[in-house]
Amino acid sequence: MAPQSISAAPIRLTLLTGFLGAGKTTLLNRLIGDPALSGAAVVVNEFGEAAIDPILVEAVSSDGVISLSNGCLCCTVRGELIDTLCDLAEAKNGEGGAPLQRVVVETTGLADPGPILSALMSHPTLVEAYTLDGVVTVVDGAHGAKTLDDHADSRRQVAVADRIVLTKGDLASPAALQATRTAIRDLNARAPIVDASTITGAEGILVGCGLTATLARGDDIGVWLGEPSDQPDAHCDHEHDHYYHHDGDHSHGHHDHEHHLRQDGIRSFSLETDRPVTWLAITGFLEILNGTAGQKILRMKGIVRLAEDPDRPLVLHGVQGFLHPPARLAAWPAGAGGKTRLVVIAQDLEESFVRDLFAAFTGGVAPDTADRTAIEENPLAIPGLRFGP
Numbered sequence: 118m119a120p121q122s123i124s125a126a127p128i129r130l131t132l133l134t135g136f137l138g139a140g141k142t143t144l145l146n147r148l149i150g151d152p153a154l155s156g157a158a159v160v161v162n163e164f165g166e167a168a169i170d171p172i173l174v175e176a177v178s179s180d181g182v183i184s185l186s187n188g189c190l191c192c193t194v195r196g197e198l199i200d201t202l203c204d205l206a207e208a209k210n211g212e213g214g215a216p217l218q219r220v221v222v223e224t225t226g227l228a229d230p231g232p233i234l235s236a237l238m239s240h241p242t243l244v245e246a247y248t249l250d251g252v253v254t255v256v257d258g259a260h261g262a263k264t265l266d267d268h269a270d271s272r273r274q275v276a277v278a279d280r281i282v283l284t285k286g287d288l289a290s291p292a293a294l295q296a297t298r299t300a301i302r303d304l305n306a307r308a309p310i311v312d313a314s315t316i317t318g319a320e321g322i323l324v325g326c327g328l329t330a331t332l333a334r335g336d337d338i339g340v341w342l343g344e345p346s347d348q349p350d351a352h353c354d355h356e357h358d359h360y361y362h363h364d365g366d367h368s369h370g371h372h373d374h375e376h377h378l379r380q381d382g383i384r385s386f387s388l389e390t391d392r393p394v395t396w397l398a399i400t401g402f403l404e405i406l407n408g409t410a411g412q413k414i415l416r417m418k419g420i421v422r423l424a425e426d427p428d429r430p431l432v433l434h435g436v437q438g439f440l441h442p443p444a445r446l447a448a449w450p451a452g453a454g455g456k457t458r459l460v461v462i463a464q465d466l467e468e469s470f471v472r473d474l475f476a477a478f479t480g481g482v483a484p485d486t487a488d489r490t491a492i493e494e495n496p497l498a499i500p501g502l503r504f505g506p
């Protein structure tokens with residue numbers, strides 16, 4: 118798959134997720150008239166007997182809102198969502214129709230975003246028509262800590278988020294808010310957490326979570342990658358261990374907040390190398406990673422220094438075994454250091470397996486570790502790895 122230009126801008130899609138009652142519809146209703154969302158189509162669905170959400174949203178905007186049948190967006194309605202998104206993409210090209218630039222999908226509170234994201238990155242029509250702008254996860258500030266403790270889907274919603282909107286700060290005690298922030302940070306090290314009461318527009322919240330918009334705002338690429346910040350969280354005065362490692366030589370923090378992680382086996386880790394990586398090596402790494410552990414990868418993002426064209430970084434974005442067609446940036450973002458950096462959010466996946474595989478393909482081979490040739494000649498060099506039939 119040849120890299121395409123990142124400027125070939127298809128329709129930007131925002132996935133708005135969050136547990137039941139977290140405040141997704143309230144947020145959407147507040148922002149739907151924002152000029153940044155003009156011309157956007159909104160797709161909503163509601164789990165339960167009565168489809169209340171579409172009515173609420175339609176009360177604010179009578180057009181551009183498409184409601185799906187009752188049922189969970191990640192399972193029963195997924196086909197319907199795909200059909201709807203395909204129809205919207207076709208309508209974009211239809212005669213006389215205004216070009217559609219953006220779609221916001223509000224999921225049911227019980228949805229695991231993984232299958233929806235995979236559909237976006239695997240369906241041929243959707244892959245061509247849509248780019249994921251971002252996953253925005255709404256968390257109830259008053260009850261978030263308990264919800265995250267109790268519900269695996271809510272943890273996955275937070276783990277894969279690019280932005281987290283914290284609602285109900287007006288109802289929450291400072292201790293409850295702090296507990297919610299801590300629970301969020303245990304699952305997601307760096308997605309910006311925005312207090313809903315401070316939000317005045319959609320830009321940077323429902324719009325502009327992608328790489329180019331992040332850089333245009335002057336944010337560090339680490340924000341988009343979701344790498345842990347070296348700066349302490351302004352609202353969190355303790356250290357964390359998110360299983361993040363840089364070059365495998367140290368971890369950040371040692372405080373034990375691992376109960377969610379242990380329970381779900383969700384881990385985030387970053388891989389990094391200064392060496393330019395060939396196209397063959399990076400695609401080989403990704404193919405084997407996807408072939409062996411694709412379903413365990415909740416999300417993967419990265420920027421790659423290609424040996425063939427080191428000045429134009431390759432941008433990677435994948436979920437659950439599917440990689441969005443890689444795009445190229447015209448130049449390295451300031452502060453990115455020209456380094457290849459990948460961040461993997463995975464579930465039940467051994468970090469050392471991914472790290473060894475990455476090292477084998479990118480040349481950073483540790484002592485006593487199989488290099489790429491050795492792996493290709495002897496698939497058993499890495500446990501669990503198999504080639505051929």
Ligand SMILES: Nc1nc2c(ncn2[C@@H]2O[C@H](COP(=O)(O)OP(=O)(O)OP(=O)(O)O)[C@@H](O)[C@H]2O)c(=O)[nH]1
Nearest residue numbers: 136137138139140141142143225226284285286288
């Ligand atoms: N006090 C307060 N109430 C809020 C806030 N945000 C949402 N609510 C209320 O919380 C309730 C649930 O909000 P919704 O926006 O319907 O939540 P949702 O995430 O769309 O809920 P589901 O569709 O059930 O998943 C509503 O009664 C809202 O008015 C907030 O910041 N403060």
